[in-house]
Amino acid sequence: MVLGNSAKHMKKKILYAEDDGDMLEVVSEFMQFEDYEVVTDNGKSIKKKLQQHQIGLILLDENLNWGWGSDLCRELKSDEKTAVIPIVLISAMGDIDKIAEQCGADGYIRKPFDIYDVIDMVNMHYLDTSQL
């Protein structure tokens, strides 16, 4: 256990909730190069994954097969255990900005996206909870 140093060298983990395999793959791909580890989930087991990993940010797809990402966001934000974790909604929908605002998300990304915009967004909101 190394304080500070080890903390600096511990890879940052983000959770990507998306049920499209190709999307999970490509985001993992480029986030890797930015030293982010991407924990993937189809959206049905987010809480479990949050318990299993030290997650600093959740990338959440709005249009999941079985429900809305924004509903999940509301749920997480209203639970004090998970409320602090920043959530960024991803969607191709035109009014994603309003949706993100209404559900309490910390940010949103429109599809199709620029990978650098995603990286910037993650960098901006990432919360290192290891110190907490």
Place this chain on the structure above:
Amino acid sequence: MDKEIRRMNDRMKVSIDVGLAGTFFWDIEHNLVVTDENIRQCFSLPERALHDGVTIRHVIPAIFEEDRTRVLHSLTAALARASHYREEFRICLEDGSIHWVSARSTVKRNTAGKATMLSGLIMDITERKMVEDALRESQAKLALEVQTMRNLLKFGTRLLATSDLRAALQEVLHSAVQLLGADFGSFQLYNKDEKKLELNVQYGFDEEVRKTFHSANDYHNAVCGRAIRTGFRVIIEDVMVDKLFAPYRRSALEAGFHAVQSTPLYDRNGNLLGVLSTHFRKPHRPSEAELLKLDLYARQAIDFIDRVRTEEALARSEEHYSAIVNQSVAGIVEVDFSGGILFSNDQFARMLGYSPGQQMLPLNIIDLVHPDDLRDNSERFEYLASTGKPYDIEIRFRCKSGSFIWVNNQISPIFDASGKPQSAVIISVDITKQKAAERLKDEFIGVASHELKTPLTGIKAYAQLINDRLGRSSPATISKLVAKLNNQVDRMVNLVYTLLDTSLDAGGELALQMETFNLNKLIEERIEEVHSSAPDHHISFTPGDLPDIVADRNRMGQVMANLLTNAIKYSPAEGGEIKVTSEHAESTVKVSIEDNGIGISEANLTRIFERFFRVDSASTNPLMGFGLGLYIAAKIIKRHGGNINVQSALGKGSIFYFTLPC
């Protein structure tokens, strides 16, 4: 006594000797009549009547035979009780002429009351009588004329009240026959389509004759034929004499007439309407007066026929027009400018679920408009009311049941005589189906554009990544990235094909690229792919012993992917079991995908393979899928000559299975 009489006579003679009158004196007791010269001559009495006198017997013969009885009667009666005797009678003069005379006399009686003397004046009143007679005759004539006119008027009024052509013609004929004192009559109407006369009504003829008339085609020179040809009334006084009538002589005699007149009748425009004929048993020529009256009746008949025909034509045209309006597949409504319905055809009522007929009239069309469409519709309507400009609009109407339908309304004004809009006609067509299709299409486009953004994102991301990594990562890594980029492109292509359904061959059928391959291997590949994005679902595969099949591998992959995705989509994450099996049976291979998900209701089962059909469920994201997956899967299977089906019940999971020939 004699002297006295003579004296009286002389006195009277002086004052009355004008040749028009004379005196007489009758001594009843001695039965001696003494007259003056006038009377003597008138009554053809012998000379001695002037002084000696003659008996009454001598006087009587001069009295006209017909009047004698009357004269004697009244004379006897007067002598019995009266004080005066007055009588008018005719006398025959020597030259054979008949004169009317008037006798005025007094009766003298004795103390016993017995008549002893009769004396008086006899005046020639022939002229007066003639005048009286003439007057009476002309009065009678006048009365007859008046009666005829009254009858004609009554007749005309009766005709006005009826539309029964046959009955009316019967009356006309009857009147005509009576008027002319004929024995038979016939009224033939002219059929202008077939250009011949048809017997409509007849009077007096027996059955046999009627039949002959009916079937007569060649009547060219018969009376009616001549009447039509010449355009004038034809009168045949004697059938035996008229040369042109010769060929018909026998039929005429058999029918029982010797004379006939035929009057052709023309309407106001000069078109032939028919022929009115009257027949006489004996040779006869109707008088001018009679024919004139006949013409009056005929005129009535003409007007009547005209009117009936016009009414019939109008009724037919109305029926025709009404049929067009009512059979129309469009709803047709006429409204006033406050929206009150003035007229609506059957289709309009039907469209809105009302029974055709009066139910629509009390309604105001404004009440039928959907509240959201009210303002826009009212604006346009008012604009039309003031400017007369027609317009069309799509709005919703409320049906009797309370539900709404979409309609396309074309509204145009009807102008009054001064050119101002007085009402509006609406042609309304139900476009609910089209609207639904439009909505589906819009939804489809919405979903499609959304779905396409995912592979696009992948493509862009990989492209950016490759660009970023060129020179920094190893060629092997770059290759891998390029491969993944290609995958995304393929995915996009598939998606586009799915959307556009454009891979059709020349015959418009789904194009297949056939190859021989192992189906089990394909199934395995697909399961693996699907599993990677749904790791929590448990998918098992029990492959049967399948021969290689000949099919479009890509398309079959599409089918498997779709069925598997559905299975995952509609089944729970926790405890979701998907069982895939394949088996070989004779000349087919069968693949089944069973899930323990939410299942499909009976109502939806029949529609599940329909284009654009999606099960709307609260628990599923309504944006997912186009409703094309199963539709296209079914199309692909069918194109291969196979079958696809599903077994399912709500809450009990589903088994989708398909067969392919091999």
